[in-house]
Amino acid sequence: MKLFIYKSLIIIFFLYILFELTIGSRLDQLKDQITFINDQKKRIEIKEKILDEMEKGTEKENYFNDKEREIISNFINKILKELKINSN
Numbered sequence: 001m002k003l004f005i006y007k008s009l010i011i012i013f014f015l016y017i018l019f020e021l022t023i024g025s026r027l028d029q030l031k032d033q034i035t036f037i038n039d040q041k042k043r044i045e046i047k048e049k050i051l052d053e054m055e056k057g058t059e060k061e062n063y064f065n066d067k068e069r070e071i072i073s074n075f076i077n078k079i080l081k082e083l084k085i086n087s088n
Helices: 002-038 040-059 067-086
Strands: none
Touching: 002 040
């Protein structure tokens, strides 16, 4: 019976170590990100950065270069064709 208890304790210890090395570290990162977002000052900074980037974007004459325009246009046209087929 003692041998079973010792083996069980060793297995539980190694499973705990394995958990901390794999899933535990990811949970800590997620917790840090949530804490970062919950901070009022950080949210204001993020909001200001987004607004600055939006302002820079509106100052540009063209958002996309020729190749990007072609790719996006083809993609949108393909989606519109598919929607027309499904609506009939």
